[in-house]
Structures are given as structure tokens and as C-alpha cells.
């Protein structure tokens with residue numbers, strides 16, 4: 001009996017909850033729920049998550065963008081993610097409200113940057129034709145052949161690349177998404 005619980009010897013302190021609430025805007029019960037989820041994913045009770053743990057999250061495993069999504073939890077070749085960073089990255093999915101300040105982790109701007117880095121597969125800070133191709137390939141799968149994907153990727157770049165330098169900058173990306181509700185767009189990657 002005791003074994004199942006003893007695996008998770010680590011707990012979250014009130015101070016940690018307070019800090020995370022401040023950084024993310026989550027309520028106490030939301031932080032606690034997310035922490036439970038975190039412990040559940042961390043089935044070995046290490047206190048941090050590895051990339052391989054993300055493969056066991058259904059919503060990630062079943063999402064065509066799952067791999068890219070996982071990348072964002074491991075910036076700069078990090079191999080582990082602890083709860084505070086996990087919660088912070090997760091907070092980007094919180095809906096934007098009228099009074100959400102621009103600096104908030106879930107602001108429209110933060111969501112936009114999140115989506116942009118999701119598109120930027122090789123993380124060089126630019127979205128080029130290859131990045132677009134990769135995303136299309138993941139989203140459309142085997143239904144579309146390479147030649148067609150190339151054409152579509154070229155068209156996407158063409159439409160968005162207003163200064164015609166061959167890459168979609170974050171500003172150009174912002175322009176395309178301006179009229180779209182980014183919050184709604186992101187619902188396809190909301191997993192809780």
C-alpha cells in the first residue's frame with residue numbers, strides 16, 4: 001500500500017505554489033491539479049520529466065505536433081523539466097482575457113511567440129520553407145505527396161513573406177494571425 005505513495009516523496013511547498021501562481025496566473029487549485037498531473041507523468045518519482053515521459057502523455061502522443069510541442073518544454077537542449085518550468089510553459093495555454101497584460105505568460109504576444117517557435121523546427125529564429133514543409137507534413141501526413149507539400153509550403157511563404165526575403169519573420173507571422181483569434185487557434189494543442 002505504502003509503496004504507491006512512497007514513490008512520490010517530493011511535494012510542493014506553499015512558497016513554491018505562491019511563486020508559480022504569481023508567474024503563471026494559475027489559481028492554487030489549478031497549480032495543485034497541474035502538480036498532480038506532473039507527478040502522474042513522472043511515474044518513477046524522479047522529481048523531473050524527461051522527453052520520454054512526454055511520449056506517454058496521450059494528448060502528445062496522438063497530436064501530430066506532439067514532438068514539436070515537447071521540444072518547447074526542453075529549450076536549449078535541456079534534458080529535464082522540473083515543475084516550475086513545466087507550469088510556466090503550460091500557462092501559455094490559459095485563455096487571454098480583456099485585462100490580460102501584455103507581459104503575462106498567457107498574453108496574445110506570448111501565444112504568438114509560442115506558435116512561432118512551434119513552427120520554427122530548427123530553432124534558428126526564422127520560419128522558412130523547410131520549417132513550413134515540416135509542419136505541413138506532420139499535419140497532413142501521408143495524404144499529400146512531397147511535390148504537393150512543396151507547392152503548398154511555397155505558397156504559404158509567398159503569401160506571408162511580405163518583404164520577400166524568403167522567410168516569415170515573427171512580424172509577418174503576427175500580421176497573418178492578427179485577424180485570427182490566436183487563443184482559439186491554440187485550442188488544438190490544449191491538453192490538461
Ligand SMILES: [Ca+2]
Nearest residue numbers: 120122124126
Ligand atoms: Ca527555422
Ligand SMILES: [Ca+2]
Nearest residue numbers: 161165167169
Ligand atoms: Ca519575410
